Amino acid sequence: MSLSPALYLLPATLSDESEPEAVLPAPALATIRGLRDFVVENAKTARRFLAACAHPGPMAGLSMGVLDEHTHPDKVPALLAPLRAGRSIGLLSEAGAPAVADPGALLVAAAHAEGLRVVPVVGPSSILLALMASGLDGQRFRFAGYLPVPATERQAAIRALEARSAQARETQVFIETPYRNDALLADLLATLRPDTRLAVAADLTGPAESIRMATLATWKKNPALPGRRPAIFLVLATPAKGRA
DSSP: OOOOSOEEEEOBOSSTTSOHHHHSOHHHHHHHHTOOEEEESOHHHHHHHHHHTTOOSOGGGSEEEEOOTTOOGGGTGGGGHHHHTTOOEEEEOSSBSTTSSSTTHHHHHHHHHTTOOEEEOOOOOHHHHHHHHHOSOSSSEEEEEEOOSSHHHHHHHHHHHHHHHHHHTOEEEEEOOGGGHHHHHHHHHHHSOTTOEEEEEESTTSTTOEEEEEEHHHHHHOOOOOOSSOEEEEEEOOOGGGOO
């Protein structure tokens, strides 16, 4: 497949147990297989993903620039060197859509600053899939990223999100590191009002996928902890005038 020189934003599977062909569109797979230069968060897991996508390789011959949370912003423009030389680059996140809750946004901004072509490639986004499946308001929503780790600060952030949701009638979407999922859910159950609706979507597109939405009162009867699985949390509060 011949690709016009550009920075291609490549989707990845959301679950390590998902086969790429079952989750990624055929044009996305064709684009992935046609690239030789990549910018990734982790070279080892990226090569494993590319092999699962039946990339013709060889893997050792692929160029892998690394852009992770430790990369200094001053080092990002250098990662575009292949594109300046006329070769396309594929930007890969560890899971889902790149540059969303992901350091890859720095590379995209650098490409725009140089007037280089940027091409988003269709594929799974855990945020949008969770919102679609939640039954909460998809017209007005806000992605809040990660909440604070200390319990007191996290609970204050939860109250602030609930207040914003009630005032703006806006679904609040946020994430957590898998090993802290259950602690976050415990704080949500302890902090949110009984009539606030909470959705938790875990292991999306994977074999253990689970999606549940209910009021806090119902959640408290059966907490259904997500455990150490990738999960998205969504909250929609009832406006003050709509509560009993």
